[in-house]
Amino acid sequence: MSSKMPPAVRAHALQIAHHEMGHYVVARTLGFATGGITLTVTMDLRHKGGASINLVQPIPSMEAMKAYLEARIMVLFAGAMAQTLSCDLRVDKAKATAILNGAFGAERDDAKLRELRQLLRNILYPETNLTSTDRITTELKAINDRLWLRAQDIVEASAHTVTELGAMLVDRMVLVEQWGRPADTYEVVITGEMLERLQAVQDIAPVGRPENSGRVFEG
Numbered sequence: 250m251s252s253k254m255p256p257a258v259r260a261h262a263l264q265i266a267h268h269e270m271g272h273y274v275v276a277r278t279l280g281f282a283t284g285g286i287t288l289t290v291t292m293d294l295r296h297k298g299g300a301s302i303n304l305v306q307p308i309p310s311m312e313a314m315k316a317y318l319e320a321r322i323m324v325l326f327a328g329a330m331a332q333t334l335s336c337d338l339r340v341d342k343a344k345a346t347a348i349l350n351g352a353f354g355a356e357r358d359d360a361k362l363r364e365l366r367q368l369l370r371n372i373l374y375p376e377t378n379l380t381s382t383d384r385i386t387t388e389l390k391a392i393n394d395r396l397w398l399r400a401q402d403i404v405e406a407s408a409h410t411v412t413e414l415g416a417m418l419v420d421r422m423v424l425v426e427q428w429g430r431p432a433d434t435y436e437v438v439i440t441g442e443m444l445e446r447l448q449a450v451q452d453i454a455p456v457g458r459p460e461n462s463g464r465v466f467e468g
């Protein structure tokens with residue numbers, strides 16, 4: 250089990266587990282249905298992780314679309330934020346920004362964020378002149394900063410849950426046997442059903458839940 254992990258591997262695994270649990274916990278808080286969590290970490294600190302989040306929701310109005318996009322952006326912010334939680338359970342903004350800019354392989358989150366921010370800005374400011382680049386930049390920054398602060402508040406308010414679930418995830422990692430060569434990879438798969446039975450998950454109070462089905466994996 251993970252108790253035999255080299256200290257550097259365990260420390261890295263905990264960071265990535267916090268990242269995935271950040272996506273997971275904030276998604277549930279904002280009303281998205283969730284599935285399972287996966288995590289793989291190698292001895293040389295390569296990793297792959299995913300949190301299954303149901304993105305299918307009815308969007309009957311433009312206001313609902315705005316709310317959906319805002320929630321989705323906050324869920325994407327949450328992974329990098331949770332990964333940087335310090336001993337006092339505070340988010341390190343500089344480190345979280347660096348993660349989204351490419352550290353530890355979070356480029357996919359940032360790419361999604363860029364597109365969703367622009368889509369939200371297009372909806373909020375439909376009369377934009379395409380040549381007003383300074384104004385567009387200012388509007389995008391305002392959207393980013395507002396949702397960043399809201400996401401940070403949720404992550405820090407949920408920090409005990411994120412770290413508790415992250416430690417549980419790492420504690421269940423096992424060294425994978427590999428035929429013909431030494432095993433060098435720890436991995437864990439926790440199904441949605443298993444997570445739903447945990448008290449820490451049951452205690453997360455969502456503001457609403459999407460209907461239907463259809464999942465994506467956050468990285």
